[in-house]
Amino acid sequence: MPTVNVPNLIYRIQQIAADAVEEVTTTCAIANFLDTSAYLPCVTVRLDNVDYGDYSETRASEEVRSDVYTFIVRVVVAPRTSDYDGRSETRLYQIMNAVRERFSANEWLTPTDADEPPANLRHALLTSSTGLRLFAQTGTDAELVGVEFTLACTFDYYED
DSSP states (O other), rough: OOOOHHHHHHHHHHHHHHHHHHHHHHHOOOBTBBOOOTTTTTEEEEEEEEEOOOSOEEEETTTEEEEEEEEEEEEEEEOOOOTTTSSHHHHHHHHEEEEEEHTTTTTOOOOOOOOOTTTTEEOOOOEEEEEEEEEEEEEEEEEEEEEEEEEEEEEEEEEE
16 A cells, blocks of 8 residues: 655645745744744644544445545744734734635645645645644743644545
């Protein structure tokens, strides 16, 4: 059975999400999931879960097996204590819309520098978002304002 290139998927997801954030903020860093302190606003991506479709179903006289890789896409906007007039919240809600639209228009995860979708990818769909959340800033007591999205990537494997 073919394997999924998770680092390549994470790269593609990061690029698409960062492009969406830049529609609102003009800049966006791509950071390590556990350390976003120096890069704001930023996007992080991590693999959250894999559902293995070790069952077969028949589609159009073919045997198909499907796996679903679930990623958490985190967008961090600013420290909680900055922008007391609410600009961080307003910007976050604009970013949420931009990220949703960007992924809706790109179900095959082809950022500007990737022409072909990942092998066997049926689609990548944003299934939910958390709304405004506060995240701990690594190594400090500070909190960061952000949002997390759940992205489900379904891969189909056709058997002979």
